[in-house]
Amino acid sequence: xxxxxxxxxxxxxxxxxxxxxxxxxxxxxxxxxxxxxxxxxxxxxxxxxxxxxxxxxxxxxxxxxxxxxxxxxxxxxxxxxxxxxxxxxxxxxxxxxxxxxxxxxxxxxxxxxxxxxxxxxxxxxxxxxxxxxxxxxxxxxxxxxxxxxxxxxxxxxxxxxxxxxxxxxxxxxxxxxxxxxxxxxxxxxxxxxxxxxxxxxxxxxxxxxxxxxxxxxxxxxxxxxxxxxxxxxxxxxxxxxxxxxxxxxxxxxxxxxxxxxxxxxxxxxxxxxxxxxxxxxxxxxxxxxxxxxxxx
Amino acid sequence: xxxxxxxxxxxxxxxxxxxxxxxxxxxxxxxxxxxxxxxxxxxxxxxxxxxxxxxxxxxxxxxxxxxxxxxxxxxxxxxxxxxxxxxxxxxxxxxxxxxxxxxxxxxxxxxxxxxxxxxxxxxxxxxxxxxxxxxxxxxxxxxxxxxxxxxxxxxxxxxxxxxxxxxxxxxxxxxxxxxxxxxxxxxxxxxxxxxxxxxxxxxxxxxxxxxxxxxxxxxxxxxxxxxxxxxxxxxxxxxxxxxxxxxxxxxxxxxxxxxxxxxxxxxxxxxxxxxxxxxx
Numbered sequence: 209x210x211x212x213x214x215x216x217x218x219x220x221x222x223x224x225x226x227x228x229x230x231x232x233x234x235x236x237x238x239x240x241x242x243x244x245x246x247x248x249x250x251x252x253x254x255x256x257x258x259x260x261x262x263x264x265x266x267x268x269x270x271x272x273x274x275x276x277x278x279x280x281x282x283x284x285x286x287x288x289x290x291x292x293x294x295x296x297x298x299x300x301x302x303x304x305x306x307x308x309x310x311x312x313x314x315x316x317x318x319x320x321x322x323x324x325x326x327x328x329x330x331x332x333x334x335x336x337x338x339x340x341x342x343x344x345x346x347x348x349x350x351x352x353x354x355x356x357x358x359x360x361x362x363x364x365x366x367x368x369x370x371x372x373x374x375x376x377x378x379x380x381x382x383x384x385x386x387x388x389x390x391x392x393x394x395x396x397x398x399x400x401x402x403x404x405x406x407x408x409x410x411x412x413x414x415x416x417x418x419x420x421x422x423x424x425x426x427x428x429x430x431x432x433x434x435x436x437x438x439x440x441x442x443x444x445x446x447x448x449x450x451x452x453x454x455x456x457x458x459x460x461x462x463x464x465x466x467x468x469x470x471x472x473x474x475x476x477x478x479x480x481x482x483x484x485x486x487x488x489x490x491x492x493x494x495x496x497x498x499x500x501x502x503x504x
Numbered sequence: 505x506x507x508x509x510x511x512x513x514x515x516x517x518x519x520x521x522x523x524x525x526x527x528x529x530x531x532x533x534x535x536x537x538x539x540x541x542x543x544x545x546x547x548x549x550x551x552x553x554x555x556x557x558x559x560x561x562x563x564x565x566x567x568x569x570x571x572x573x574x575x576x577x578x579x580x581x582x583x584x585x586x587x588x589x590x591x592x593x594x595x596x597x598x599x600x601x602x603x604x605x606x607x608x609x610x611x612x613x614x615x616x617x618x619x620x621x622x623x624x625x626x627x628x629x630x631x632x633x634x635x636x637x638x639x640x641x642x643x644x645x646x647x648x649x650x651x652x653x654x655x656x657x658x659x660x661x662x663x664x665x666x667x668x669x670x671x672x673x674x675x676x677x678x679x680x681x682x683x684x685x686x687x688x689x690x691x692x693x694x695x696x697x698x699x700x701x702x703x704x705x706x707x708x709x710x711x712x713x714x715x716x717x718x719x720x721x722x723x724x725x726x727x728x729x730x731x732x733x734x735x736x737x738x739x740x741x742x743x744x745x746x747x748x749x750x751x752x753x754x755x756x757x758x759x760x761x762x763x764x765x766x767x768x769x770x771x772x773x774x775x776x777x778x779x780x781x782x783x784x
Binding site: 218219222223226227229230231233234236238240241242243244248257301304306309315316317318319320321322324325326327328329330332333334336337342343345375376378379382383385386407431435436437438441443447452456459460465468470471474475476478479482483486496 | 512516520523524527528529530531532534535537538554555583594595596599601602603606614617618621623624625627628629631632633634635636652653655656658660668669672687691712715716718719734737738755758762763765766771773774777778
């Protein structure tokens with residue numbers, strides 16, 4: 209009895225010891241920040257000095273703030289573009305590559321390449337591409353189009369920054385391709401015998417079979433759209449005239465101006481909107497398991 | 505197959521390749537363009553953004569390395585990324601071992617909470633991270649970045665490594681228990697060596713993230729002594745304002761580690777991305 213008890217407690221000591229480091233990291237960098245953001249969002253904290261509870265004042269101020277509203281609208285545009293343009297494009301490419309055309313392995317590897325290059329480097333290249341004297345205008349000039357200041361013009365800036373992200377389909381394509389490869393070939397063989405064309409096979413077999421992964425990737429894509437920050441921050445800084453600002457950029461600018469509690473409120477909104485997207489999409493589009501595919 | 509070569513089929517086939525090649529161009533050409541531009545002279549760049557260098561200007565790379573504190577920033581990035589990978593791998597291996605090989609109440613709850621971290625937009629934590637790092641006196645220290653990068657990658661790493669460790673057959677471990685192996689020996693001599701491949705995948709993701717990260721580095725450091733290369737090419741390239749070709753050389757140097765790692769380990773990375781996808 210004594211021996212079993214000691215053995216058991218030693219096992220538990222081992223388990224706790226092994227889980228301790230990962231738990232500490234998680235508590236300090238996920239749980240504490242979440243509670244901290246939530247708590248300070250109800251105060252007037254400015255980094256230094258006293259912290260006073262001021263109820264929903266920050267929330268009211270934020271919702272009436274035209275810049276934040278603009279940011280929220282831009283994030284919604286981002287989410288819709290990623291969910292309804294980037295993912296369908298990724299799906300189309302996955303449906304092509306699953307039929308293993310020449311060089312499909314190379315294409316799969318190449319399409320993911322931009323995801324391993326830093327946003328800073330990519331932003332630098334794309335700023336050059338979008339430049340008035342840059343390659344894009346040079347190419348469009350061949351077709352007789354007037355050169356445009358893509359990132360400097362409020363009318364084209366948002367479209368330009370979104371395009372730079374949406375055109376890189378590698379991440380979602382790889383997830384969808386892996387799922388498409390798991391569809392039993394016998395389904396296609398049977399359809400072939402029945403005389404179904406390739407396109408009919410894609411619409412009636414591949415798409416329905418990919419429903420689960422499609423819901424997952426769309427949810428992910430829209431959640432990413434809601435939290436978009438980096439490439440826009442690097443290419444335009446949210447400008448010109450807030451045309452490309454997002455909630456993340458708004459949060460950063462508020463923090464930079466030492467309006468910490470308002471930045472926290474924006475942070476709460478960011479978390480909230482992401483959660484709303486994930487919950488609503490799962491309700492609307494049915495069961496999926498974003499958790500199992502969140503590994504980026 | 506022959507019967508399919510109708511006009512519609514030919515048109516669709518052409519459209520298919522146009523699409524595949526356009527996306528390939530968008531993915532690869534920016535890097536190719538950067539590489540070629542980094543080997544041209546500034547005069548060549550000014551004449552036209554496109555074009556083959558008359559003579560490869562390898563000295564642009566020497567200029568880049570001799571200016572802009574680039575070596576120091578590169579060293580900082582190497583130290584930060586390597587440390588984050590090491591700490592993250594150790595912490596994750598230990599945690600995943602318990603979450604995959606031990607049975608106890610609450611285990612799945614802990615796993616769900618840890619992996620749910622990926623759902624959290626980390627940029628919403630800019631204020632608390634800044635506050636936490638300042639309060640602990642780690643502001644403007646490389647260790648601040650090591651801690652943040654380690655932590656941010658924990659949900660993904662735990663997900664990948666736990667899934668990998670779960671796939672190791674029970675029999676291997678049971679034999680060792682009968683042989684009298686204790687808790688620590690089971691971890692270090694059975695599970696750890698067998699999960700090497702899963703750990704490498706998680707470490708690769710952690711490395712690419714840490715090497716490329718920009719926002720937190722901007723937020724938590726302020727001087728060259730503790731800044732990383734990503735901040736370097738964003739902010740310290742002002743010295744290059746008229747020397748674009750050297751600036752492009754500097755950018756190429758910064759993408760070599762992540763792109764090189766990807767070229768060598770792309771099967772592992774793609775496998776890691778689809779570890780969950782296959783289940784869905």
